[in-house]
Amino acid sequence: MSDLICVLYISRATFKPLPATKGIEPNVGRILQASRTNNARRGVGGVLFYGDGCFFQCLEGERDIVKPLLETIRQDERHTDIRVVSEQSAKQRYFEDWTMKYTSINDAVKTMLKTHGFERFDPYQFDANHFRALLKTLKDINDEGPADLPDEPPNPSDSDTPKRKAPTIPKTDASNDPLARGLAFAALVVALVALVLALF
Ligand SMILES: Cc1cc2nc3c(=O)[nH]c(=O)nc-3n(C[C@H](O)[C@H](O)[C@H](O)COP(=O)(O)O)c2cc1C
Numbered sequence: 001m002s003d004l005i006c007v008l009y010i011s012r013a014t015f016k017p018l019p020a021t022k023g024i025e026p027n028v029g030r031i032l033q034a035s036r037t038n039n040a041r042r043g044v045g046g047v048l049f050y051g052d053g054c055f056f057q058c059l060e061g062e063r064d065i066v067k068p069l070l071e072t073i074r075q076d077e078r079h080t081d082i083r084v085v086s087e088q089s090a091k092q093r094y095f096e097d098w099t100m101k102y103t104s105i106n107d108a109v110k111t112m113l114k115t116h117g118f119e120r121f122d123p124y125q126f127d128a129n130h131f132r133a134l135l136k137t138l139k140d141i142n143d144e145g146p147a148d149l150p151d152e153p154p155n156p157s158d159s160d161t162p163k164r165k166a167p168t169i170p171k172t173d174a175s176n177d178p179l180a181r182g183l184a185f186a187a188l189v190v191a192l193v194a195l196v197l198a199l200f
Pocket residue numbers: 011031034035036038039048055057059069072073074075076078079100
């Protein structure tokens with residue numbers, strides 16, 4: 001029988017942030033890449049947030065998979081001061097479609113922080129209400145991870161492990177692209193002028 005849990009923890013990054021490549025701090029990018037690859041195989045999901053040198057992560061999955069994973073994450077030297085803020089049984093996943101959704105500080109988070117009287121992201125000052133508000137904000141906003149992080153196929157030998165897929169990145173739809181629409185319209189006008197000239 002399924003024994004789903006949801007663990008929330010905070011921690012402090014130990015690395016000095018480098019300039020972002022592909023929109024993400026490179027150390028965080030590597031963490032996210034490993035997380036998505038491993039979590040897809042293990043049926044784990046959730047969200048990772050990184051801002052102002054701190055992490056907030058929600059890990060969701062089967063208890064006997066999430067608990068050892070949390071211990072592995074605890075040993076990771078890329079962060080310290082790990083504090084589990086909540087560990088609860090869950091009926092269903094909050095981040096249903098994600099092996100690991102990712103966001104950093106953006107307008108929605110800034111607004112949430114301001115609303116609760118914070119100038120910056122300092123989760124060590126948060127109470128349960130603040131974590132609830134942060135979770136809701138992270139649930140509602142778009143993922144910011146780079147498009148080319150791996151979406152590894154599940155290992156067929158893990159047949160009793162629930163499989164989770166990294167989300168697919170929506171492809172650009174030409175009908176929504178103003179440039180493509182403009183070019184199509186110009187081509188139509190040229191074709192009509194050519195037709196009129198040919199007729200007269
Ligand atoms: C803030 C933070 C969050 C992490 N989250 C995950 C995660 O969700 N899943 C995961 O497999 N590893 C995660 N890791 C990485 C693990 O600590 C560890 O490096 C990784 O699982 C080892 O994977 P490997 O055996 O494939 O090298 C995280 C690390 C940090 C610092």
